Amino acid sequence: MNMKNFPKIIIILRGYNYSKVRTVMNALSGSSIKAVEITMNTPGAVEMISKLSSEFEGKILIGAGTVTTLEKAKVAIKAGAKFILSPVMLSKEIIDLCKENSVISVPGTMSPTEIYKSYTDGADIIKVFPATSCGSEFFKGVKAPLGDLLLMAVGGVTKDNAKEFLDNGANFLGIGSGIFNKEDIESENLQGLIKSISEFEKIIG
Template identity: 50%
Template sequence: MLEKASNFPKVTVILRGYTYDQCRCVVRQLIGSKLNAVEVAMNTPGAAETIAKLVQEFGSEVHIGAGTVTTAERARTASAAGAEFMLSPINFTEEIFEIAREAGAITVPAAFTPTEVMKMFDMGADIVKIFPAACATPRFFSDIQAPLDRMPLMAVGGVNGNNVQEYFDAGAEFAGIGSGIFDKEDIRALNESALAEQIKAFENRVRW
């Protein structure tokens, strides 16, 4: 658990509902930046094909994974596409864990209570995603780790460039951020220069 988590990027960019070309445009801008992980949500049309193409072209430079892995079927599809990691807004089942383990993928199921967090780690999670983090608040991360010790937790849901450091300061090791980094219209318009500026602006808000 800790070994995989220690090598995982601090921030993961969440892409949901975008075409392959739009995703590719974002990933191109991430090369060489501190934002070097992307998850493509599995409820995006053509998600598996997008993941596979991104892995083939950028897999050596950017970590490419699958988000919204809520079923074993989605886990198998993500595995076949070459996803390096799998995230979900809910708990993983044993079957999903097994599929991910066989694929060598890092597992990031979600939880919202201390009991759910420990259950996911006990079942083999590498990182546990607290979702929605904005409802839990940054304090949740420090409060839960006081009695349960340090754990690799990821803040997702309502996290953006203005508040992400609060989560890190409270004990979150990772964050997943979608619209909190980029202007959606710039992604849709393939506006590379604007996306590059937004990456730099975000990087400057975080103590890496």
């Protein structure tokens, strides 16, 4: 995948069942947000990735989050994940596996050293996590000496600070279900979810 075409915003869904995740994805389908991460510590995550990848193929990219081992990466890729995210640095073996399968790799980092190591190992996008602990100005600051790397802010990103991260050098954002009213996800209130997405799109421009 050409990284210029990779969605700028990824919605992270952790702990929700298939029906609720599917409702969120239906709400996203008419929006500019075209990527969803299902975390691997969600019950039934692999089955969800498989079913939803098939159902929303060509409409929304499905990825796997909280990938920490080679085995989890293999299982997620086999299920149809188009990108892999981790809260920690990914081994070069996992990054190479992703490349072999045309899957985007997004390891987790929190320091310039970890960012540079992940970059030299061949990661496609480098996740800064938890982003709010580093602060939005960290992104611009780390790019000054290391160059214009592709960085993703994840961890504590909300509709209130999302634009601040983008304005300060984050290329991508991973944002949890906090952009929605949790009750709308639990009750599968499609119109409520669509309204929240529309409000978020206006904020980030």
